[in-house]
Amino acid sequence: MSIVTVQLGQCGNQIGFEVFDALFSDSHCPQGLCSKRENEAYQASCKERFFSEEENGVPIARAVLVDMEPKVINQTLSKAAHSGRWKYGQHSCFCQKQGSGNNWAYGYSVHGPRHEESIMNLIQKEVEKCDSLNGFFIIMSMAGGTGSGLGAFVTQNLQDQYSNSLKMNQIIWPYGTGEVIVQNYNSILTLSHLYRSSDALLIHENDAVHKICAKLMNIKQISFRDINQVLAHQLGSVFQPTYSGEGSFHYRRNPLGDLMENLVPHPEFKMLGVRNIPQMSENSLAYSTFTWAGLLKHLRQMLISNAKMEEGIDWQVRPPLSGLPTLGKMSLNKEFHFNTSIANLVILRGKDVHSAELGAFKDPALYTSWLEPVHAFSVWKTQRAFSKYEKSAALVSNSQFLVKPLDMIVGKAWNMFASKAYIHQYTKFGIEEEDFLDSFTLLEQVIASYCNLGF
Amino acid sequence: MTQSVVIQVGQCGNQIGCCFWDLALREHAAVNQKAIYDEAISSFFRNVDTRVVGDGGSISKGKICSLKARAVLIDMEEGVVNEILQGPLRDVFDSKQLITDISGSGNNWAVGHKVFGSLYQEQILEKLRKSAEHCDCLQCFFVIHSMGGGTGSGLGTFLLKVLEDEFPEVYKFVTSVYPSGEDDVITSPYNSMLAMKELNEHADCVLPIDNQSLFDIISKIDLMVNSGKLGTAIKPKSLVTSSAGAFKKRQEKPFDAMNNIVANLLLNLTSSARFEGSLNMDLNEISMNLVPFPQLHYLVSSLTPLYTLADVNIPSRRLDQMFSDAFSKDHQLIRADPKHSLYLACALMVRGNVQISDLRRNIERLKPSLRFVSWNQEGWKTSLCSVPPVGHSHSLLALANNTCVKPTFIELRERFMRLYKKRAHLHHYLQIEGMEESCFTEAMSSLSALIQEYNQLDATKSMPAEDLPRLRIAV
Numbered sequence: 035m036s037i038v039t040v041q042l043g044q045c046g047n048q049i050g051f052e053v054f055d056a057l058f059s060d061s062h063c064p065q066g067l068c069s070k071r072e073n074e075a076y077q078a079s080c081k082e083r084f085f086s087e088e089e090n091g092v093p094i095a096r097a098v099l100v101d102m103e104p105k106v107i108n109q110t111l112s113k114a115a116h117s118g119r120w121k122y123g124q125h126s127c128f129c130q131k132q133g134s135g136n137n138w139a140y141g142y143s144v145h146g147p148r149h150e151e152s153i154m155n156l157i158q159k160e161v162e163k164c165d166s167l168n169g170f171f172i173i174m175s176m177a178g179g180t181g182s183g184l185g186a187f188v189t190q191n192l193q194d195q196y197s198n199s200l201k202m203n204q205i206i207w208p209y210g211t212g213e214v215i216v217q218n219y220n221s222i223l224t225l226s227h228l229y230r231s232s233d234a235l236l237i238h239e240n241d242a243v244h245k246i247c248a249k250l251m252n253i254k255q256i257s258f259r260d261i262n263q264v265l266a267h268q269l270g271s272v273f274q275p276t277y278s279g280e281g282s283f284h285y286r287r288n289p290l291g292d293l294m295e296n297l298v299p300h301p302e303f304k305m306l307g308v309r310n311i312p313q314m315s316e317n318s319l320a321y322s323t324f325t326w327a328g329l330l331k332h333l334r335q336m337l338i339s340n341a342k343m344e345e346g347i348d349w350q351v352r353p354p355l356s357g358l359p360t361l362g363k364m365s366l367n368k369e370f371h372f373n374t375s376i377a378n379l380v381i382l383r384g385k386d387v388h389s390a391e392l393g394a395f396k397d398p399a400l401y402t403s404w405l406e407p408v409h410a411f412s413v414w415k416t417q418r419a420f421s422k423y424e425k426s427a428a429l430v431s432n433s434q435f436l437v438k439p440l441d442m443i444v445g446k447a448w449n450m451f452a453s454k455a456y457i458h459q460y461t462k463f464g465i466e467e468e469d470f471l472d473s474f475t476l477l478e479q480v481i482a483s484y485c486n487l488g489f
Numbered sequence: 490m491t492q493s494v495v496i497q498v499g500q501c502g503n504q505i506g507c508c509f510w511d512l513a514l515r516e517h518a519a520v521n522q523k524a525i526y527d528e529a530i531s532s533f534f535r536n537v538d539t540r541v542v543g544d545g546g547s548i549s550k551g552k553i554c555s556l557k558a559r560a561v562l563i564d565m566e567e568g569v570v571n572e573i574l575q576g577p578l579r580d581v582f583d584s585k586q587l588i589t590d591i592s593g594s595g596n597n598w599a600v601g602h603k604v605f606g607s608l609y610q611e612q613i614l615e616k617l618r619k620s621a622e623h624c625d626c627l628q629c630f631f632v633i634h635s636m637g638g639g640t641g642s643g644l645g646t647f648l649l650k651v652l653e654d655e656f657p658e659v660y661k662f663v664t665s666v667y668p669s670g671e672d673d674v675i676t677s678p679y680n681s682m683l684a685m686k687e688l689n690e691h692a693d694c695v696l697p698i699d700n701q702s703l704f705d706i707i708s709k710i711d712l713m714v715n716s717g718k719l720g721t722a723i724k725p726k727s728l729v730t731s732s733a734g735a736f737k738k739r740q741e742k743p744f745d746a747m748n749n750i751v752a753n754l755l756l757n758l759t760s761s762a763r764f765e766g767s768l769n770m771d772l773n774e775i776s777m778n779l780v781p782f783p784q785l786h787y788l789v790s791s792l793t794p795l796y797t798l799a800d801v802n803i804p805s806r807r808l809d810q811m812f813s814d815a816f817s818k819d820h821q822l823i824r825a826d827p828k829h830s831l832y833l834a835c836a837l838m839v840r841g842n843v844q845i846s847d848l849r850r851n852i853e854r855l856k857p858s859l860r861f862v863s864w865n866q867e868g869w870k871t872s873l874c875s876v877p878p879v880g881h882s883h884s885l886l887a888l889a890n891n892t893c894v895k896p897t898f899i900e901l902r903e904r905f906m907r908l909y910k911k912r913a914h915l916h917h918y919l920q921i922e923g924m925e926e927s928c929f930t931e932a933m934s935s936l937s938a939l940i941q942e943y944n945q946l947d948a949t950k951s952m953p954a955e956d957l958p959r960l961r962i963a964v
Contacts, residue, residue, distance in 0.1 A: 255847060
């Protein structure tokens with residue numbers, strides 16, 4: 035089954051390119067550490083999911099590129115064509131002349147309705163190329179105007195038009211210290227709208243990925259390209275093919291459905307975070323060996339201590355002893371806090387994957403009480419190594435990972451809203467104070483729900 | 490991609506404009522080696538086949554034939570515009586896009602605004618409509634003028650109302666040169682005050698500049714160049730004030746160095762919209778991020794570096810110095826000290842070989858020494874454009890919405906009051922049809938209200954930032 039990706043705005047398009055590039059490079063990587071037949075099955079599965087075939091053999095990404103100004107799309111198209119290995123469809127992009135000006139209201143209320151037909155037609159064409167549609171990826175940032183506002187609009191449309199297909203929004207959480215001054219307004223409007231129309235929000239935080247680049251990859255002068263490549267690596271480690279079940283050697287056909295079923299049991303809880311291990315520069319990779327026990331031990335501690343990467347993990351954090359009352363409702367101010375999960379998905383790739391021991395992830399203490407661990411935890415595997423890492427593990431978690439960042443954004447947006455700063459820029463295009471209040475209410479509800487998981 | 494039209498009004502406006510077009514051509518020539526007419530060039534220039542008579546000559550793609558500036562030149566005396574049209578840039582301007590008169594405005598805002606305004610309204614509209622027609626997607630008008638005289642000040646601000654009515658969706662960025670203390674035009678406080686009211690009401694963004702600051706910057710550069718303190722030589726094209734290597738050789742005129750600084754400001758402001766980069770910033774984003782309340786749209790600007798040394802490998806310390814300098818009061822283009830006032834918002838537009846980590850490192854480093862208003866503690870808007878300006882490997886333009894503009898306005902009000910109390914020269918204004926005393930008092934109130942807004946914000950400076958109680962959800 036295939037996934038159609040919609041790349042929106044500068045961020046969405048820049049990242050989208052890196053994602054397809056990473057998926058393609060990995061699937062054609064000679065160091066798969068498995069048999070030739072296995073490798074071919076993996077490649078075929080990846081291809082079916084993300085690429086369609088063209089006559090002269092160059093795979094075309096199953097993607098629609100949307101931006102309200104032309105510079106980034108032009109760059110993205112030429113970068114892909116230049117590589118010679120894969121490319122974007124010639125007619126897969128929609129572009130305008132003037133951007134959204136970092137204005138969510140403009141993206142949502144002006145560009146959305148104006149270009150609804152053209153954009154949905156493009157998506158329809160891409161969907162028709164698929165033998166069977168698994169669902170949609172929508173890659174967008176929250177901070178700007180197009181990705182955020184138009185992204186919310188398009189997601190709503192997808193819900194109406196393709197109600198049977200799944201939608202996962204890949205959301206880029208901006209740096210805490212501004213890229214865009216009105217980013218907090220744009221973010222709360224985006225999140226509140228997506229909460230109603232999307233099936234799952236997979237969140238990628240710029241701050242976290244930046245730290246990975248600095249500490250783990252040892253990059254001195256970090257560019258957005260570096261950040262986007264790490265992000266693409268994380269996504270690839272989740273969505274490249276995996277076996278469909280325990281003991282099976284056939285590749286899973288419905289990754290989105292399986293993921294949603296495992297991770298999003300309740301519509302109140304849609305925010306997913308992703309972690310992966312190991313992550314290092316290529317040079318270091320040559321000198322490192324790993325064991326599944328070691329990797330999983332770190333990954334589990336990253337989960338329960340809410341660490342963003344494998345360095346600087348706080349090993350003091352322990353799950354509460356079962357039988358004893360929990361340490362009280364999650365306080366947003368407490369430093370060392372145990373991260374309660376609703377559901378977790380671990381993805382293992384590489385040598386001896388079947389020998390990996392995952393019991394520690396099934397500990398009921400990790401999870402909220404209203405789901406049995408057998409339902410709360412799932413694992414996907416493949417022997418085929420990912421992107422030159424002999425062994426690698428990824429975690430997609432529906433847990434309290436994002437409570438603090440969300441709380442911070444809501445707090446800052448609220449402070450700004452109280453002073454009415456910048457509101458005239460939004461009311462100009464039909465987003466009223468009431469819309470802001472609705473967004474605040476919804477998100478405070480989400481924060482409260484996630485905070486109460488400890489009970 | 491969008492287009493912008495530059496409207497240069499009065500002597501000052503036209504002289505700055507001339508420098509701007511010169512440097513713009515130089516920049517595009519350096520970037521666009523193959524002489525193909527691309528979208529970046531089309532933002533400010535039309536490509537015209539001069540063999541075709543009349544209007545049909547526009548070419549949208551392919552090789553560059555003849556570039557025409559998207560400009561309208563307005564002056565009520567002929568001297569400056571004539572000089573431009575006889576100078577080396579004559580081919581760049583479309584001779585039909587001029588409005589001139591002979592007598593001049595006599596340093597009288599009322600003459601510029603009321604007399605010439607009504608006289609030339611139709612013509613102005615016609616030229617503006619024409620330049621808009623030539624644009625695929627017109628995004629922005631850049632108005633360049635001075636505040637102290639008659640034409641730039643009066644007719645320049647009359648224009649704003651026309652633009653607002655005729656092109657309500659197009660942004661209006663106004664570059665205004667404010668009179669310095671030792672201005673030789675006696676009536677400049679009247680002209681500036683009357684013009685301020687128009688700027689308050691009709692401009693989207695104003696970039697105030699004053700001559701004294703520009704002059705100080707030039708003196709600083711001269712000092713550095715001549716002191717021999719610098720071990721290696723300065724790269725010739727890199728002075729922010731120079732037109733060396735400019736497209737057409739011009740005679741260096743007295744204000745040229747200062748005007749080049751303003752020209753560079755405009756180029757850097759639009760660079761991220763014209764050229765590619767990893768974090769683009771379009772012109773409509775400037776207004777969106779830097780104008781939290783409609784009246785507070787005055788942006789203090791600073792440009793760094795002022796020159797580049799010849800060594801190619803710039804260590805990151807040098808890069809960090811560039812960021813530090815952007816906040817120093819010596820680099821601001823008006824007399825202002827942003828570090829000791831309150832920031833409402835700040836934009837950093839970086840060009841060249843600078844990455845996101847450099848940007849973040851410097852923001853973290855400089856943040857503690859800057860004061861931001863309580864509801865905008867992280868009020869940073871940033872952009873990264875890959876194409877550096879000519880002669881530099883990187884550069885930074887900082888735009889600050891900061892209460893440090895207040896002193897300029899207070900001083901303006903004081904100078905105005907000194908004249909107005911004695912009713913000096915008032916009759917020159919009141920004798921113009923349409924002018925009454927209320928024009929003056931209204932302008933005063935408008936400016937006072939603006940100053941009061943800044944005062945109120947400054948009052949919050951010393952108050953601790955308190956978080957407001959959030960919405961409570963019943964669980």
